[in-house]
Amino acid sequence: MTPDPKDLPDFFDTNPVDPVQSATGGKKAPRATPKKKAGFYLSLQVIERFDRKFYELKLAGAPIDNKSTLLEAALAFALDDLDRGVQSKVLQRL
DSSP states (O other), X not given: OOOOGGGSOOTTOSSOOOHHHHHHTSOOOOOOOOOOOOOOOXXXXXXXXXXXXXXXXXXXXXXXOOHHHHHHHHHHHHHHHHTTGGGOHXXXXX
16 A cells, blocks of 8 residues: 555655654744753751652642642742731741
8 A cells, every 4th residue: 555645744844853752752842931040058868858748649630740830839939928017928937
């Protein structure tokens, strides 16, 4: 059986096929926001609790790519709480 000419690539097309997209079968991923490595000192208790929670969430099927994603979400949540001023739970805990 011969292939359908409509399925063959047009080598003279002005919008050529992206070989990576063709090989992976997916669309191009959106550009990630710029990131910068940060260094902080945390207690071992907090690090162990964070690691344990990360793996619990992964096992439960939560859509978390990596620890940085979880930490960024938690930090954004804490910063939003700090914006509440005197009603901030974070400030009350300090």
